Amino acid sequence: MTVRLGLGIDNGGTFTDAVIVDLDTKKIISKAKSPTTYDDLSVGILGAVDGALSGCDVDRSLIKLVGISTTLATNSILQGKGGHVGLIGIGWRPDPEWDLGASKMRFIKGGCDSVGRVLQSIDESELDDAIEEVTKEVDAVVVSGMFSVCNGHQEIRVRDAVRKKAGLPVLMGQSFTSELGIYERTVTAVLNGKLLPIINDFFDGIESSMRAREITGRIFVFKGDGGMMSISHAREVPIEMVLSGPAASLMGGKVLSGLDECWVIDMGGTSTDIACLDGGFPRLNMEGAMVGNWRTRVKGIDIWTCGLGGDSIIRLDKDRGLVVGPEKVMPLAIASVRYPGFKAKLEASKDLEHYTPVKADISRLTEKERTVYDFVKGHAPCSWFDMIMGLEGKAMVTSTLLESMRLRGLLMRTGLTPTDALHFLGKFRSGDVEASRVGMSLMSERMSEDAETLAKMILKLMVTRVGEELLKKALVDSGSKLDGGGAFHKLLRGATGHESVGGYNIKMSPGRPIVGIGAPAKEFILPLRERIDGDVVVPEGHDVGNALGAVCSEVSEMFSAQVYARDDKYLVFSPMSSPSQYSRLEEAISSARAYTSSVVRDRIAKQDVEDVRIRVDVIEKKFPDGFGREMKFVNWVDVRALALARPRLR
Structure with missing residues (x-):
């Protein structure tokens, strides 16, 4: 049997991952990571691809499929970039x-x-x-x-x-x-x-780069609903790439765990995403994805995202208790490698927070902002005190100014992070351990704890926070509003096994297994299984789960029609057609089923696929009465057809 390989690429917020996988056995052959390069995403992508290729000796002609998950569409919208x-x-x-x-x-x-x-x-x-x-x-x-x-x-x-x-x-x-x-x-x-212009330029570069590496396999792009689309189709509807990263992690969790019913928790350096698989299909947000302030009609997975990751800042609250996130900072261990001499500056200043420049569009900065940016660029990492002294008489550097520049992506702070705690405890190594030790020592002095105890407290808090976010999603899904009161937080802590509540054990039971994905999953997600009533799995390959999902999913197409009652008749409405009228509801639904099935079958066939399966769901919509109870009569009927197929490999 001929071996068929896939190359999966996930362009994440902190790292870009690449994985080479056997498409039939789903066995990972090689994997690599490269820092995501925001000023030019292709640099990080190709760095990861070249790392994966150099990590194995395979015939590149056997790579029949390339799958890409990228943040480009989402970030371009958030940053206001694009054509006219x-x-x-x-x-x-x-x-x-x-x-x-x-x-x-x-x-x-x-x-x-x-x-x-x-x-x-x-x-x-x-x-x-x-x-x-x-x-x-x-x-x-x-x-x-x-x-x-x-x-x-x-x-x-x-x-x-x-x-x-x-x-x-x-x-x-x-x-x-x-x-x-x-x-x-x-x-x-x-x-x-x-x-359109941004995505087409990006895809032109990807296609030429693959050819230069003698990779001739078909290229598919991941969508926000958990499916794939051909690169030619993606050039026409790039909006469907929104939220493709979280969707890829969900499908990667499915492939790695072999589970069709589970929660998937994906933790990276910046954030944690939580989503659910039902019968092998992701739960979708049918209202449409929110991207910044834009409410769209793009169907994406129903996902809960929070600012909790390996690079989240660790700080003290007013009661000198530990708090993690939501701000992402540069871990001390990483800053010390990137900026030689930073550890000495850290020891001398005893200030964990220093500022570094971020490559960004600085053409619209005010004169004061440009002065501060240039100073930070020439003296990075530098503290607020360094800026005040160095720019005396030139610019008044206020905390408000620095926070504004940070929020706009011009500056990034250094800080103590869970990544530093892992370095200190010898559980992870990608930077300067000694810088992490200095940071732990400085923070432990403020808490009157020894550094090792502090590091273990940080790890325990991270596990707790993961469990809390899972509970928050469940509460929101049930229609509850999150109360920020002290009793609410006490119950959350108790349910995640962080502490008992008045002697009561109230640990949660998620009702289905939890699958952990992402580089820190073993340290921050797996320990939940000792605290809750349920199974937690962190499968082998979890660190590249997103990239695996990007190449191991299926091509998908979805299309809907609606049936409404009007004057004792039933009308079927659907895009690209005129309304059709029927005397019986069953006839109208049957017509809608046939039409939506035909549309998705034709659309998916254009992407050169095989093994097409179609599922049609009929959903009755009933408005609630004034007391929140569902009325008996149907207001309208949604008929949704979903086609799934495997890419035809050449």
Whole structure:
């Protein structure tokens, strides 16, 4: 039997991982890590790829599949990067407070009502003027019509006119969702348009780099819903890459553990992600992913993310108790390697927090900010006191100014972290152990504890915090609001086995196994099994679980239709089609099932796949009454088709 290999790449917040795996046995053959390089992601990606390739002796022609999970789409949106997009709205006008993200906008007559009836025809002269106005100096155009998911013909008409007149990429709101919500639908399409030039440049580099390394396997890109898409499809809908990193860790946990029903907890240097597998499928957030302040209609996994990782800052609260996170800092052990002489500065100043520059766009800095940034760059790592003394008479360096520059990604602080605790206890080595010892000594003096006890307290607190975050997600999933009171935190601590509550043992029972993924999983997730009523598994290969998930998942396509009752009839609404009418609910649902199945089958076939399976879910939607109880009658029916398939390997 011919060996078929896969190359998985996960571009994470702290490190970029690469793994070479046997696609049939899922055995990891080689793996490597490289620091993520935010100014040019390809540097970190190729560093990890080259590390994995050099770690084994394989015929590169056997690498039949390359899977990529990247933060590029998410980070580009958060940082406001991307191309310029023109928007033509049909039959609606935005609320004054709406930020739709488009560079140029024009709103014309037209639109439909909620049952797909055309309210007003498009004025051809007005359309020509709109096209002329919004197509100048843009990279793409979005067309978004009122109730276009109920009748999409006007969007299609405008799309064809823009293509004919301007020759630009044109995106329709109905192409991204079948759900109502003109704001969310429009924002999703606009953000997709803004991503097109960035993603295409990135993929061009990836494809040329793979060819240069004699890797000719097909390239697939991970999506936020836990599936993959071909690189050609990803070039058209890069918005679906949002939240692909957490989704890859979830599927990596499934592959490594062999479990279809489990919680997956992925801890990295910056954050911890918690998600759930039901029957081998990730739970999805059907409301659409939030990216910064943007509410989109992108279907992503239902995930809980918190600022808890190996590089989270350790500090003292007002009662001199230990607190971890949420800020990410540079561990002392790492700072000492990156900046020779830092350990001596740490010992002399007795200040754990020093500032270092971060590569960023500094073109928009104020004169004072530029002065501070240049000083830090020339004297890194430097303390606040160093800046005050060094810039006396030139700039007043306030804590408010430094915090603003840190939050905008211009500066990063050093600090004591769980990574330093692991270095001190001999459980991990990637930096200067002596710098970690100095930091532990300084913090232990403030707590009147010895350094070793402090390090063990930090590890215990990290395990507790993981359990607390799992409980918080369960509470939010049940519809509860998180109360920040002391009794609430006491119960959380008790449930995670950190301490008893008035002599009572109230440890939690998660109801399904917990799978730990990420480099620190053995130290900060696995010990939970001694504290709770349930199994905790940290499988071999957990440190590259995300990269494994990126190449070991399946291609997926999802499409939905809705059935509504209107005047003793049942109407089926779906994008790219006109409403269809039926006299019986069963007939309408049957039609919707057939149509959605046909759409996902056709779409997934275009990505050159095999072993196609289709699942159709019928979900009845019932509004609650005034007392929160579910009413008996059905308001509408969602019919969702999901197609899964394996990439065809050549």
